[in-house]
Amino acid sequence: MKLYDLELSGNCYKVRLFAALAGIDLDIIPVDFLAGAHKQSPVIDLNPWGELPTFTDGDLVLRDSHAILVYLAQEYADDKWYPDSAAARGEIQQWLSTSANEIQHGPCDARLIDKFGYALNKEHSLVVSERILGLLEVHLSSNDWLALGQPTIADCAAMPYIGTAHEGGISLDPYPNILAWIERIKALPGFISMPGL
Amino acid sequence: MKLYDLELSGNCYKVRLFAALAGIDLDIIPVDFLAGAHKQSPVIDLNPWGELPTFTDGDLVLRDSHAILVYLAQEYADDKWYPDSAAARGEIQQWLSTSANEIQHGPCDARLIDKFGYALNKEHSLVVSERILGLLEVHLSSNDWLALGQPTIADCAAMPYIGTAHEGGISLDPYPNILAWIERIKALPGFISMPGL
Numbered sequence: 001m002k003l004y005d006l007e008l009s010g011n012c013y014k015v016r017l018f019a020a021l022a023g024i025d026l027d028i029i030p031v032d033f034l035a036g037a038h039k040q041s042p043v044i045d046l047n048p049w050g051e052l053p054t055f056t057d058g059d060l061v062l063r064d065s066h067a068i069l070v071y072l073a074q075e076y077a078d079d080k081w082y083p084d085s086a087a088a089r090g091e092i093q094q095w096l097s098t099s100a101n102e103i104q105h106g107p108c109d110a111r112l113i114d115k116f117g118y119a120l121n122k123e124h125s126l127v128v129s130e131r132i133l134g135l136l137e138v139h140l141s142s143n144d145w146l147a148l149g150q151p152t153i154a155d156c157a158a159m160p161y162i163g164t165a166h167e168g169g170i171s172l173d174p175y176p177n178i179l180a181w182i183e184r185i186k187a188l189p190g191f192i193s194m195p196g197l
Numbered sequence: 198m199k200l201y202d203l204e205l206s207g208n209c210y211k212v213r214l215f216a217a218l219a220g221i222d223l224d225i226i227p228v229d230f231l232a233g234a235h236k237q238s239p240v241i242d243l244n245p246w247g248e249l250p251t252f253t254d255g256d257l258v259l260r261d262s263h264a265i266l267v268y269l270a271q272e273y274a275d276d277k278w279y280p281d282s283a284a285a286r287g288e289i290q291q292w293l294s295t296s297a298n299e300i301q302h303g304p305c306d307a308r309l310i311d312k313f314g315y316a317l318n319k320e321h322s323l324v325v326s327e328r329i330l331g332l333l334e335v336h337l338s339s340n341d342w343l344a345l346g347q348p349t350i351a352d353c354a355a356m357p358y359i360g361t362a363h364e365g366g367i368s369l370d371p372y373p374n375i376l377a378w379i380e381r382i383k384a385l386p387g388f389i390s391m392p393g394l
Contacts, residue, residue, distance in 0.1 A: 049332060060284050064291040071287030087257050090268030093293070094261040100297040121318055135246060 001026050003068075004043050004054040006033045010108060010160035011065040012053040013194040014099075018069055018156040020192040022077035066096040069153040082153050091147045095154035099161075102132040108161040110168025129170050133178065136162070140177035144184060151188060159185050164196045198223050200265075201240050201251040203230045207305060207357035208262040209250040210391040211296075215266055215353040217389040219274035263293040266350040279350050288344045292351035296358075299329040305358040307365025326367050330375065333359070337374035341381060348385060356382050361393045 003019075003026045005012045019026045031037045031052055039050045047054040047063040055062045055071075062068050073082035082092060106129035112118035113125065136158075139146070146154040163182050165172060172179050185191065200216075200223045202209045216223045228234045228249055236247045244251040244260040252259045252268075259265050270279035279289060303326035309315035310322065333355075336343070343351040360379050362369060369376055382388065 048335060060287070062287050062291060064294045066294045067287045067290035070290045071283045074286055075283035086268050086272035089271055090257070090259050090264045093264035093267045094259060096290070097261045097263045097293065097297040100294040101301055104298055105302060121321065124318065138245060 001057045002029055002055065003027065004029050004031050004038075004046070004052055006031055006038075006052045008195055009033075009052055010111075010164060010194070013160045013197075014065045014156050015053050015055070015068045015072070016194075017160070017192060018072060018077075018081070018153055021151070021156070021188055021190045022072070022081055023190065024072055024076045064100075066100060066157055069096070069157060073153050080150060080152075083148065088148055092152055092154045095146045096157050098132070099157040102128055103158055103161050106130075106132050106161075107165040107168055107170055110170055111161065111164055112168075114169050115167045125168065126170070129165065129168075133162070133165075133170075133172075133175055137175045137177050140181045144181070151185070155181075155185055160194065160197070164194070167196050198254045199226055199252065200224065201226050201228050201235075201243070201249055203228055203235075203249045205392055206230075206249055207308075207361060207391070210357045210394075211262045211353050212250050212252070212265045212269070213391075214357065214389060215269060215274075215278070215350055218348070218353065218385055218387045219269070219278055220387065221269055221273045261297075263297060263354055266293070266354060270350050277347060277349075280345065285345055289349055289351045292343045293354050295329070296354040299325055300355055300358050303327075303329050303358075304362040304365055304367055307367055308358065308361055309365075311366050312364045322365065323367070326362065326365075330359070330362075330367075330369070330372055334372045334374050337378045341378070348382070352378075352382055357391065357394070361391070364393050 003015055005028050031043060037043065038052050043054050044050050046056060046061050049063050051063060053065055053068060055068045062071060106125055109120045109125035110122065110129060113120050113122050145151055146158055159182060162178060200212055202225050228240060234240065235249050240251050241247050243253060243258050246260050248260060250262055250265060252265045259268060303322055306317045306322035307319060307326055310317050310319050342348055343355055356379060359375060
C-alpha cells in the first residue's frame with residue numbers, strides 16, 4: 001500500500017496516525033508539494049483532483065483521507081476502530097462529515113491562511129472554528145472519545161486540525177475538555193505526532 | 198424512524214430521496230425552520246447542533262445527512278446501495294466527503310446566499326463550484342454513476358445541491374454529463390423530487 005504524502009498536511013497525518021495506531025504498514029511516498037508535484041505524474045494520473053493524500057492498494061486508488069480511513073479500518077484493522085454495525089458506522093460517519101466540513105473550513109482553513117498564505121477568508125474560518133470548538137467542548141465534557149465511548153477512526157479524522165489550531169492563531173485554552181481529549185489520543189499505544197502538534 | 202425535516206433543505210432531501218429509492222418508510226416531521234424551531238425543543242434536545250436533518254430510530258439519534266444515509270443503507274436497504282466491501286465503502290466515502298466539503302461550500306453555499314440571504318462569500322462559493330463541477334463533469338464523462346458503476350448512496354448525497362445549483366445562479370449548461378447523470382437519477386424507480394430541482 002502506497003500513501004502519497006505531505007508531512008505538513010493534517011489530512012495526510014490522519015492516515016499516518018491511524019495506520020500507526022492500528023499497526024498497518026504503509027509505504028510512505030513524500031510528494032514535493034511546494035514544487036507542485038501533486039499536480040504532476042504520478043499523483044495526477046492516480047488522482048485527477050491533484051490532492052494529497054492519494055492512496056493505492058493494488059488497483060484500488062483513493063483520493064480522500066476519510067475514504068482511506070474507512071478502507072484501512074474495514075480491510076486491515078481490528079474491528080474496534082470501525083465496528084461493523086449500522087449504528088456504529090452512522091455515529092462515526094457524523095464525525096467524518098464534521099471533519100470534511102466544519103473542521104476543514106474552520107481550524108484547517110485558519111492554519112492554511114496563517115502558515116501557508118492561502119487566500120481564504122480568515123474571519124469566516126474563525127467564526128466556523130469557534131462554533132465547532134464550542135460544540136466539541138460540550139460533547140467531550142461527557143464523552144472521552146468522539147464516538148462509541150472508545151477510540152475510533154472518528155478521533156483520527158477530527159484531531160489533526162484541532163490539535164494544530166494554534167498554527168492558525170486559535171488558542172485551545174478555553175477548551176479544557178478538547179485539550180484532555182488530545183492528550184488521551186497522544187497516550188494511545190503506537191501514537192505518532194506531526195510537526196506543530 | 199423519525200426524520201425532522203425541512204422540505205427546502207437539500208441535506209434533508211438526500212435522506213428523503215434515498216429512503217424513497219430504497220423503499221424505506223420514514224415518519225417525516227416538518228420543522229418550522231423560519232420560526233427557528235430547529236433551535237428549540239424537541240430538535241435541540243436531540244441534536245445540540247440545532248441542524249436539520251435530525252434523525253431518530255428508537256434510541257439512536259443522528260445529526261448528519263451522510264451518517265443517516267450510511268445507517269439506513271446498512272440497516273434497512275438492499276446491499277447494492279452500499280455494498281459491504283472495504284473497497285466499495287472507501288470509494289463511496291470519497292463522495293460523502295466531497296458532498297460535505299466541496300458541494301456544501303460550492304453550489305449549496307451559492308444557493309444559501311441567493312435564495313435565503315445567508316451572509317457567505319458568493320465569489321468563493323462560485324470558485325469552489327467551478328472546480329468541483331469541472332471534476333464531476335470529467336468523472337461522469339466515463340462513468341454513469343459516481344461510484345461502483347451503479348446507483349449508490351454517493352449519488353443521493355451529491356446530486357441534491359448539484360441539481361439545484363441554478364438557485365445559486367450557477368448554470369449546468371456547460372456540463373452535459375452532469376445533466377445526463379441527474380436525468381439518470383430522476384429515472385430511477387421510486388424517485389421523488391424537491392422544490393427547485
